[in-house]
Amino acid sequence: MTRMHRLSRGGWPLLLQLLAVAAVVVVPWWINQRLLSETLVAVDWVTHSSGVTGRAAQLSSSVRDADRALLWLTLNPDLNELRQQIDDARTRQVEAITDLATLTADSAAQSARVAEIRVLLESRHADDDRVLEYISSGDLHMARELLANPASMGQMRRLVEGFIDAENALLAQRQAVSERRRGRFSWAISGFAALQLLFLSLVVGLAARQQRRRTELEVQSRDAQRRAELVFNTIRKPIVLLDGELRVLQHNPAFAMVYAPGGEEVVGRPLREIGGGVWDEAGLLQKLRDVRFLGRELWDHEMHQQTPSGERDVLVNASRMAGAAGNDAYLLLTAADVSAVRQAERQIRELNDRLESQVADVTESNRELEAFSYSVSHDLRAPLRHIGAFADKLQKSLDLPEGDRARHYMRVITDSAARMGRLIDDLLVYSRLGRTRIGAEPVDMDALVAEVRGMLAPEQAGRRIAWQVTPLGRVQGDSGTLRLVWQNLLGNALKYTAKEEQALIRVSHAFDAAAAEHVFTVADNGVGFDMAYVDKLFGVFQRLHPAEQFEGTGIGLANVRRIVNRHGGRVWAESSPGAGATFHFSLPERPVGATGDNTP
Amino acid sequence: MSKIRTILLAEDNPLDAELALDALREARLANPVAHAVDGADALDWLRREGAHAGRPKGDPAVVLLDIKMPRMDGLEVLRVMREDPALRHIPVVILSSSREESDLVRSWDLGVNAYVVKPVDVSQFFSAVQALGHFWAVLNEPAVAD
Numbered sequence: 074m075t076r077m078h079r080l081s082r083g084g085w086p087l088l089l090q091l092l093a094v095a096a097v098v099v100v101p102w103w104i105n106q107r108l109l110s111e112t113l114v115a116v117d118w119v120t121h122s123s124g125v126t127g128r129a130a131q132l133s134s135s136v137r138d139a140d141r142a143l144l145w146l147t148l149n150p151d152l153n154e155l156r157q158q159i160d161d162a163r164t165r166q167v168e169a170i171t172d173l174a175t176l177t178a179d180s181a182a183q184s185a186r187v188a189e190i191r192v193l194l195e196s197r198h199a200d201d202d203r204v205l206e207y208i209s210s211g212d213l214h215m216a217r218e219l220l221a222n223p224a225s226m227g228q229m230r231r232l233v234e235g236f237i238d239a240e241n242a243l244l245a246q247r248q249a250v251s252e253r254r255r256g257r258f259s260w261a262i263s264g265f266a267a268l269q270l271l272f273l274s275l276v277v278g279l280a281a282r283q284q285r286r287r288t289e290l291e292v293q294s295r296d297a298q299r300r301a302e303l304v305f306n307t308i309r310k311p312i313v314l315l316d317g318e319l320r321v322l323q324h325n326p327a328f329a330m331v332y333a334p335g336g337e338e339v340v341g342r343p344l345r346e347i348g349g350g351v352w353d354e355a356g357l358l359q360k361l362r363d364v365r366f367l368g369r370e371l372w373d374h375e376m377h378q379q380t381p382s383g384e385r386d387v388l389v390n391a392s393r394m395a396g397a398a399g400n401d402a403y404l405l406l407t408a409a410d411v412s413a414v415r416q417a418e419r420q421i422r423e424l425n426d427r428l429e430s431q432v433a434d435v436t437e438s439n440r441e442l443e444a445f446s447y448s449v450s451h452d453l454r455a456p457l458r459h460i461g462a463f464a465d466k467l468q469k470s471l472d473l474p475e476g477d478r479a480r481h482y483m484r485v486i487t488d489s490a491a492r493m494g495r496l497i498d499d500l501l502v503y504s505r506l507g508r509t510r511i512g513a514e515p516v517d518m519d520a521l522v523a524e525v526r527g528m529l530a531p532e533q534a535g536r537r538i539a540w541q542v543t544p545l546g547r548v549q550g551d552s553g554t555l556r557l558v559w560q561n562l563l564g565n566a567l568k569y570t571a572k573e574e575q576a577l578i579r580v581s582h583a584f585d586a587a588a589a590e591h592v593f594t595v596a597d598n599g600v601g602f603d604m605a606y607v608d609k610l611f612g613v614f615q616r617l618h619p620a621e622q623f624e625g626t627g628i629g630l631a632n633v634r635r636i637v638n639r640h641g642g643r644v645w646a647e648s649s650p651g652a653g654a655t656f657h658f659s660l661p662e663r664p665v666g667a668t669g670d671n672t673p
Numbered sequence: 674m675s676k677i678r679t680i681l682l683a684e685d686n687p688l689d690a691e692l693a694l695d696a697l698r699e700a701r702l703a704n705p706v707a708h709a710v711d712g713a714d715a716l717d718w719l720r721r722e723g724a725h726a727g728r729p730k731g732d733p734a735v736v737l738l739d740i741k742m743p744r745m746d747g748l749e750v751l752r753v754m755r756e757d758p759a760l761r762h763i764p765v766v767i768l769s770s771s772r773e774e775s776d777l778v779r780s781w782d783l784g785v786n787a788y789v790v791k792p793v794d795v796s797q798f799f800s801a802v803q804a805l806g807h808f809w810a811v812l813n814e815p816a817v818a819d
Contacts, residue, residue: 450771451741458770458791459688466695498772505774 097272101265108258115251122244125176125183126237132169132190133233136197138162140226143204147216150208159201166194173236180243186236193229314394315404319344319361322403331408334382344406351378357389364391365404375411386415439508450501454494461490492626499628503613506635511551513664518545518593521552522580525559532567541579548591549664554636561629562595562656568625569599569618569654577653589662590642596655601648610646633658640664678734680706683715683750684768685742689791693737693768704734712738712745716753719760735764735786740776748776751783 139162146155170191177183200219207216305312311328313321320343332348333339344361345353352358354376363369371391378385391406468483522545548555563578570576577598584591602610602617609615611634616627630644633656637644641661648654680697684690690708697706707728709715715736717723736754738747747767754760766787767780780788 447773447775450773452770454770455686455689459692462692463688501771501773 093272097265097269101262101269104258104261104265108255108262111251111254111258115248115255118244118247118251121176122240122247125173125240128169128172128176129233129237129240132166132173132194133230135162135165135169136194136229136233139166139201140220143201144220146208147204147213147220150211150213156205159205163198163201170194177240183236183239183243186232186239190229190232190236193232197229310410311408313344313406313408315344315361315406317365317401317403319358319365319404321347328408331380331382331385331410348378348380351376351380361391361404361406364393365402368393371406384412385410386412442504442508446501446504449497453497457490457494457497461487461494464490496626496628499626499632500613503628503632503635506554506557506632506639509554511554511636511639511664513549514552515547516550516552516555517547518555518582521556522559522563525556525563528560529563529567532564536571536576537574538567538570538576538578541577541581543581545580545582545593546584546591548660549662550640550660551636554639558633558636558658561633562658565629565656566595566597566599566654569601570597572600573598584662585659588659590659591662592657592659594655594657596653598653601650601652601654602646603650604648607646607648611644677703677705678731680704680735680737681709681715681718681733682706682737683709683712683742683747684737684739685711686739689739689768692791707733711742712747712750714744715750716745719754719763732760732763735766737766737768740767740769748779748783751780751785755784 139159142155142158142162146152146159149155170187173187174184174191177187204216204219207213207219305325308325309327311325311331313324313328316322320341321339324339329336329339332351339347345358357374357376360369360371360374364371370393371389374389374391376387376389378387387408388411389406389408391404394403394405396402464483464486468480468487471479473480473483519542522542526540563580566578567576570578579594579596581594581596582591583594600618606617609617611630613628613631615631616625634644637658637660641664642659644656644658646654646656680702682690682693682697684693694706694708707718709718714724715738718725718728719733719736721728721730736750738750740747751765751767754763754765764786765784766789767776767785768789768791769776769780770791772790777788
């Protein structure tokens with residue numbers, strides 16, 4: 074795979090490639106050339122040898138022609154034609170022996186034989202010349218005598234035959250050598266042919282694999298491109314590709330839908346002309362040029378556009394994209410429609426403003442209420458104070474005897490005034506609880522209960538009271554008002570068990586994980602109350618027992634409910650007359666902050 | 674014997690003034706009591722200005738201030754006194770009609786010496802002044818002989 078990879082990238086060095094080509098092309102060609110030249114040499118040798126043997130045969134036949142003509146001349150000495158034949162044969166012999174000398178120059182043995190034949194031929198010519206002289210002088214007898222000597226004839230035939238045999242042997246030897254060489258070259262060429270075949274199949278195989286790989290990559294690339302196009306075309310955010318002159322090169326359907334809903338051609342036009350000129354904003358165009366030339370990204374440039382498809386708030390983002398050739402840069406610009414977000418923000422702002430003005434109203438009315446209750450606490454109490462104080466002074470100055478009716482009336486006046494003072498105080502506390510801020514700090518409930526029990530010590534003096542207090546843990550809340558809750562609940566428990574010989578007060582805590590709230594419980598074994606009136610229990614100035622029996626203004630539990638509600642909790646109770654009462658209140662694990670409270 | 678210093682009572686309500694003066698009388702203090710009818714009058718007395726321009730020199734032993742008064746209320750008088758280097762050292766007791774927490778808190782913030790809720794109970798008043806540390810030095814002058 075890795076080699077494949079290297080090949081596909083043309084990894085083999087050029088030198089190696091050249092060597093391979095040389096190996097499979099040049100070497101066989103060279104061998105072939107050698108084979109051809111070897112064959113040509115062999116053919117030359119055959120031609121040469123046939124030439125040599127042919128000339129040798131011509132020599133023999135011209136010698137025989139000369140001999141025959143000479144013999145005939147001894148029989149017919151007047152036939153001059155024969156003399157001419159003898160001369161011609163002799164000329165042919167000389168030509169043949171000269172040719173043979175030239176042709177056999179390459180072989181020392183044959184040259185020697187030719188020289189021997191030449192010597193013999195010359196001696197024969199000398200003999201023949203003497204025969205011709207005898208014939209010319211008419212001494213035919215001597216001529217025939219000379220001709221009868223056959224030794225030279227036989228010797229010449231043997232020499233020529235030996236020469237031809239030697240030449241043939243030489244040819245056979247040369248042909249054998251050539252044949253052996255050609256055999257070797259033939260093997261080599263077959264071997265290289267096989268190598269070529271192997272190499273070619275390797276090349277073809279590699280080319281096929283490369284082709285397959287390329288096709289695969291092309292398919293992948295086409296798929297990726299198709300997916301990218303699909304994304305580009307499907308995405309609902311307008312996207313546009315700009316060239317260096319900020320002209321549109323390409324855009325997605327969303328862009329056309331928003332900025333060219335009429336279907337007009339957009340490609341090729343400058344951006345600032347598109348969509349009725351909504352992009353023609355000097356600041357934006359400058360920023361886009363900065364993106365183009367300085368490579369700065371444009372982040373969330375907000376615009377309010379009056380597009381052909383409606384009014385829009387858009388966030389424009391743009392970044393530079395290097396062109397495919399790397400020599401030019403494009404700009405990719407997206408326009409996210411944030412109209413809905415801006416609309417929501419505007420609504421939130423409006424609501425906020427309205428809420429703020431309402432809060433201001435509430436604050437104003439709270440301030441008025443504050444001023445009112447302040448005035449009540451100061452001015453309403455003054456006449457009461459005077460009634461009480463001056464009744465007291467009157468009594469002292471009258472110096473009435475003990476048991477006098479008037480003394481009792483005076484007592485009623487001062488007590489009533491004092492009681493009304495307490496009612497006013499309690500009512501003011503209750504009113505203030507609805508308005509003051511409820512803190513949210515960690516409150517140690519164990520410490521708080523211990524502290525309140527200490528505060529209630531006077532109410533416990535001389536009584537038998539069994540306290541059962543489980544660990545109460547910590548909560549998030551307002552310690553000041555929570556103290557008031559415990560003061561009221563524990564105070565009530567003490568108050569309504571006052572007539573029990575052995576009072577039992579149980580204080581406990583449970584955590585309700587499902588509701589994520591703490592639940593605190595105060596249970597006593599006091600007089601209890603009728604559940605029929607449980608609804609009245611937490612109302613202002615609501616009492617379930619006559620004031621003569623149990624002291625109180627009837628506002629304590631209303632305060633408890635108000636405080637617990639403002640912490641985001643609830644308060645509830647259960648009881649039956651004579652069977653004690655159980656009060657519960659819950660506080661959320663996480664306080665909800667100061668909540669409004671509409672209880673009067 | 675040093676001169677017995679005055680107690681200044683600033684109270685607009687005549688009935689409350691009567692009750693306070695009665696209480697002080699019952700305590701048999703030797704100190705003379707001056708009565709200012711509102712905050713502005715009290716400041717005039719302290720600075721020997723206006724109607725009180727001719728009064729003899731000398732700071733009061735203590736100033737008893739009602740809170741709600743016309744023209745200038747008690748807390749405003751207290752603020753002005755604490756900002757005035759000449760009056761800063763004079764002990765001030767607020768006499769309030771209410772247990773209104775905001776009044777208490779503001780009084781302490783302004784540097785009050787004691788805070789007493791009306792009607793003025795003499796024992797309550799004395800314990801407040803005692804807590805002040807001035808009881809013997811300032812108020813417990815020889816009692817008026819019976």
